[in-house]
Amino acid sequence: MTQSPPEHPDRPLLSVRDLSISIDRTGRSARVLSDISFDLPAGETLGVVGESGSGKTLLALSIMGLLPSVAKAAGTISFAGENLLSSTEERLCDIRGNQIGMIFQEPMTALNPAMTIGDQIAEGLVWHRGLSWRDARAQAIELMDQVRIPDARRRAKSYPHELSGGQRQRVGIAIALAPKPALLIADEPTTALDVTVQAEVLDILDDLTSEYRMALMLVSHDLGVIARMCDRTLVLYSGRRMEEGGTRAVLTDPLNPYTRGLIGAVPRRVGDGGRLPTIRGTVPPFDRLPPGCVFSDRCPDRIDACSAAEPDWQDFADSRGVRCIRAMEGETR
Template sequence: MKGDTLLAVDGLTVSLRGSDGVASSILRDISFALRPGETLGIVGESGSGKSLLALAIMGLLPAAARAGGHITFEGQDLLALSDDEMCRVRGNRIGMIFQEPATALNPVMTVGDQVAEGLVWHRGVSWQKARAEALRLLDQVRIPDVHRRARMYPHEMSGGQRQRIGIAIALALNPPLLIADEPTTALDVTVQAEILDILDELVREQGMALIFVSHDLGVVASTCQRMIVMYAGRMMEEGATHAVLTAPFNPYTRSLLHTVPRRLERGQRLAAIPGTVPTFTHRPRGCAFSDRCPERETRCHEVDPPWFSLPEGGGSRCIHDPGRETSR
């Protein structure tokens, strides 16, 4: 680990071997660093590899997937750890809030015991003390009537309450890194705002680093200091959130921003990017975005775009060179 870097992802690749025995790359050449207390957004369309990147960091990839490169957290390479060693990191040093709490929570265990379980497992405290701490955590994430709610099961609670339980579980051990994988996608706008407010408050108070995975550029703009734009398993652009959203270099980032709903006259259609994200088994030659890019040239279909640094920091993957090229 260099300097004050908490997490360093270097040349991460994830491949999946199909039934025919052929391995296909899902994530390719992912590299970034995260400092303590920093907030990083990861955005892109469905199928871009955002959630898979989060699962790779957590060591939760499907059995048929294989990861290469390095994921260095607190000085140790997570990809080199055994399953038992990774279990001691997961939840204890890296917390994760999953997209759908209904499937992430144990349906036959009370929510209070689910919050307390990590304290018993990782800290070795008694169930009595762990349950008392669980009540404090449930109150911290604004669960009303915590003594009664702690004895309830996930199916007895609303979607917003279940997501609050997920946040309490992820924060129970005060991990230095929290990964939130689209934690507000299934919630209505009012509940979404409440969840984001809770996350912002807790991250600031506890000083933890945050990786926020989302397809919502507005949420990332209000939540994260830096952001990464992904497409078809690759990083397309990286930089300070304000810089990326106000002066994007990459054509894909510009296309995404163009689709953000704005005030429209009656009869006007919402903007959309034509086509769909290619699957990892049917990616086009050259730039993966070339078939959909409004700025494509002939060579876009032939040349694998390099990663270039941007003058203000960050970088972009495109055949158009904004400055000095860096190895990625």
């Protein structure tokens, strides 16, 4: 049976410093995350946003210690004062699913098709909390009630294919929350859910993270979800940290043209039948990034200097930061 991480009010629960990840395949290497740094204090919620291919899921997997074998990580991921990148696999098995929980993007592939729902929720309680299977199954039913799965006692005997997508996502939440982790990572937890079910899942996450006083890292491409749930927001593009700050400030006064592009592309009512704005082009492959700023080939505010060198990260007042040469000069605000 393992213990929760000790509380240290003078330091953040999660502190990531200069995290870089490279993928090596057939003799070729590409850096997919570059010099990522941020803090997440206990009890706060951080949103991580960006287009598909920006490195959001890789960031989440690196914290969990679940990177593929071809990935090499450098830097520091400090959880409760312990550097996870230098921890043994045995120690990581003790932490993940226990002190750090994760809700995966696709519950149908994350759940074991050969185990009942109740046993999958109970397994973490047996492994990490030392409960008997009898007691763990009883707690699993209570957790199913908490995540609002109807007729929990009967559903506990069901298999994943017998549940709807929304119910499977609730099961994923119950599994992640069963050991009451200090940090919960949610990777696109509302993907492919209709609007009503999405709202219910977000309500559950909000209620339970508040009840358990846990930190939440919410990975999403949906800025509406981020605005509703998150205290702070980190914007990623091509594995680079483009902007960070309080969610309200980032969404109402973005400093980076990429952030403005994401906000501008949010669907709105268009009374005249006009086209929705988009960010031209696509996210480039990690091994074919443009010179200078990684967003320079798609940026509407590009100047020649943008292609000369990648801009440094610049910290501003009110715990805000940005990677953009023109934002540093105050020309795009």
